[in-house]
Amino acid sequence: xxxxxxxxxxxxxxxxxxxxxxxxxxxxxxxxxxxxxxxxxxxxxxxxxxxxxxxxxxxxxxxxxxxxxxxxxxxxxxxxxxxxxxxxxxxxxxxxxxxxxxxxxxxxxxxxxxxxxxxxxxxxxxxxxxxxxxxxxxxxxxxxxxxxxxxxxxxxxxxxxxxxxxxxxxxxxxxxxxxxxxxxxxxxxxxxxxxxxxxxxxxxxxxxxxxxxxxxxxxxxxxxxxxxxxxxxxxxxxxxxxxxxxxxxxxxxxxxxxxxxxxxxxxxxxxxxxxxxxxxxxxxxxxxxxxxxxxxxxxxxxxxxxxxxxxxxxxxxxxxxxxxxxxxxxxxxxxxxxxxxxxxxxxxxxxxx
Numbered sequence: 001x002x003x004x005x006x007x008x009x010x011x012x013x014x015x016x017x018x019x020x021x022x023x024x025x026x027x028x029x030x031x032x033x034x035x036x037x038x039x040x041x042x043x044x045x046x047x048x049x050x051x052x053x054x055x056x057x058x059x060x061x062x063x064x065x066x067x068x069x070x071x072x073x074x075x076x077x078x079x080x081x082x083x084x085x086x087x088x089x090x091x092x093x094x095x096x097x098x099x100x101x102x103x104x105x106x107x108x109x110x111x112x113x114x115x116x117x118x119x120x121x122x123x124x125x126x127x128x129x130x131x132x133x134x135x136x137x138x139x140x141x142x143x144x145x146x147x148x149x150x151x152x153x154x155x156x157x158x159x160x161x162x163x164x165x166x167x168x169x170x171x172x173x174x175x176x177x178x179x180x181x182x183x184x185x186x187x188x189x190x191x192x193x194x195x196x197x198x199x200x201x202x203x204x205x206x207x208x209x210x211x212x213x214x215x216x217x218x219x220x221x222x223x224x225x226x227x228x229x230x231x232x233x234x235x236x237x238x239x240x241x242x243x244x245x246x247x248x249x250x251x252x253x254x255x256x257x258x259x260x261x262x263x264x265x266x267x268x269x270x271x272x273x274x275x276x277x278x279x280x281x282x283x284x285x286x287x288x289x290x291x292x293x294x295x296x297x298x299x300x301x302x303x304x305x306x307x308x309x310x311x312x313x314x315x316x317x318x319x320x321x322x323x324x325x326x327x328x329x330x331x332x333x334x335x336x337x338x339x340x341x342x343x344x345x346x347x348x349x350x351x352x353x
Contacts, residue, residue, distance in 0.1 A: 007031055007032055007033040008032055008033065008053040008054065008124055009032070009033045009034075009035060009050065009051075009052040009053050009054075010027055010032050010033070010034055010035070010052060010053065010054045010055070010056060010120065011035045011036075011037065011043060011046055011047060011050070011052040011054070011055045011056070012024055012027075012034060012035070012036050012037070012055075012056045013037045013038075013039070013040065013042070013043030013055065013056070013057045013058060013061070013066065013069065014036075014037075014038070014056070014057075014058045014061075014085070015038055015039055015058060015060075015061040015062060016058070017038070019058075019108065019109075020036055020038070021036075022113070023056065023085075023110075023113065023116060024036055026113040026116070026117070027116070027117065027120065030117050032120070035050055035052060038061075039061045039062055039063045039064060040061055040063055040064025040065055040066060040068055040069040041063050041064045043055075043057070043064075043069050044064065044069055044072055044073070047069075047073060052080070053080070053081075053124060053127070054080070054081045054082070054083070054120060054123055054124055054127070055080065055081070055082045055083070056083050056085055056116070056120075057069065057070070057082055057083070057084050057085065057102075058084075058085060058086060058087075058108075059084060059086040059093060059097070060086065060087070066084065066086070066097075067096055067097070067100065070082065070097065070100040070101065070102065071100060074100055074101055079127065079130060079131070079134075080127070081103045081104075081123035081124060081126070081127045082101065082102050082103055083102070083103060083104045083105075083106065083116075083119055083120065083123060084097045084102045084104070084105045084106070085106045085107075085108055085110065085116070086105070086106075086107065086108060087107070087108040087109070093105075103123050103126070104119050104122075104123060106119060155260070166210045166213050166214055166263075167213070169214045169217055183216070183302060183303070183306065184212065184213055184214065184215065184216060185213075186302045186306070186350055187212050187215065187295070187298045187299050187302045188209055188212035188213050189348075190298040190301060190302060190339070190342075190348065190350070191208055191209070191212040191294050191295050191298040192205065192208065192209050192212070193342050193347070193348045194294050194297065194298060194335060194338045194339050194342065195208055195291075195294055197338035197339075197341060197342060198290075198294070198334065198335070198338050200290065200291075200294075203261070204261075204290070204291055206261060207259075207260075207261025207262060207263060207266070207291060208261075208266065208291040208294060208295065210259070210261060210263055211261070211262075211263040211266035211267055211270075211291060211295065212266075212295055212298070214248070214263075214267065215248070215266070215267050215270050215295060215299065216244060216248070217244075217247075217248040217251055217252070217267060218243065218244030218245060218246065218247030218248030218249070218250075218251065218267075219244045219247075219248075220247075220251075221243070221244065221247040221251075222240060222241060222243070222244055222247075223240075226240060226241065227241075227309075228309050229309060229310065230309045230310060231310060232310055233310065242271070242279050242280070243280070245267065245268055245269075245270060245271045245279065245280050246268070246280040248264075248267040248268070249264050249265075249267055249268035252264035252267060262289060262291070265289060265292070266289060266291045266292050266295060268280070268281070268292075269281075269283060269288050269289060269292035269295075269296075270292055270295045270296055270299055271296065271299075272284075272288050272292060272296065273296070273329075273330040273331070274288065274293065274328075274329070274330065274331065274332055275329050275330060277330065278296075278330075288332075290332075290335075293331070293332040293335050294332075294335050296331060296332075296335075297323055297331050297332070297335045297336060297339050298339070300319065300322065300323060300331070301316070301319040301320065301322075301323060301339065301350075302319075302350060303319075304318055304319035304322060305318070305319040305350055306350070316343065316350060320339075320340060320343060323336045323339065323340075324336065324340070
């Protein structure tokens with residue numbers, strides 16, 4: 001197997017044939033492949049056609065000067081080493097070539113061509129390192145991109161799975177309490193409509209929708225005869241009903257599924273009130289998630305507007321009057337305002353759900 005590395009190609013652009021040839025012969029003997037151009041125009045043509053690994057360039061030439069050639073290829077100079085070999089050696093020339101991207105500057109005549117060879121070797125080594133770093137960076141970026149895409153795919157699959165679990169749980173809750181069948185669905189629709197009105201961000205919007213779908217999960221722990229009791233609940237029965245928020249939280253906490261949204265917290269807080277009079281934790285104000293504050297309003301409106309085993313439906317107007325009466329005390333004022341706007345503008349209707 002041949003492991004010989006390809007020769008580096010060097011383009012020498014020099015109008016003095018003796019200087020050009022002496023550099024070419026010396027560098028060829030040092031195992032480089034040499035291209036020669038006697039002026040800037042020829043140099044530009046060879047550069048475009050052959051794509052050399054390094055350029056050795058004179059500044060003062062007829063026609064296109066070395067500076068003009070560098071200006072023409074300046075976009076390539078950060079990765080194509082260019083060594084200026086000039087007989088002037090003025091400070092202004094050095095500054096001008098460095099500004100255009102020259103890698104090194106040697107003054108003619110070069111009495112010891114090993115100096116040129118050393119400059120060439122150093123420049124090629126540096127260019128090789130830059131190229132390898134770029135390749136590594138590209139490889140790293142591609143790997144990160146692939147891993148990110150895979151994580152996003154898995155995250156999406158997890159979300160689909162979790163949403164399916166939520167749907168199953170919601171169905172189970174409704175079957176457990178047939179008198180409130182459709183309650184979770186209507187509360188979810190109203191909650192999401194309020195969230196849109198408040199311009200809630202998409203992540204919170206998504207989590208709210210799922211939490212609302214199973215907000216009464218804890219009712220599976222309540223005896224069915226209490227849930228379906230046609231008459232007025234006793235004090236003890238009402239206290240038992242109130243345990244469903246904590247029970248729902250406990251069920252979700254003990255589960256193995258890790259939701260990427262604060263679903264269990266929203267479920268836990270949906271009967272809290274902003275003045276601290278709610279349950280089970282008596283939280284208040286900004287201690288409550290905005291999702292919980294939205295769900296609280298939607299839950300009350302739907303519950304009052306709909307039929308219950310112990311009473312007939314009170315209607316939407318009575319429900320809206322209730323949240324207006326307690327706006328700013330029991331219910332978040334911004335959430336109430338958003339809810340009222342939905343019904344006032346006829347953008348939402350419970351009857352259609």
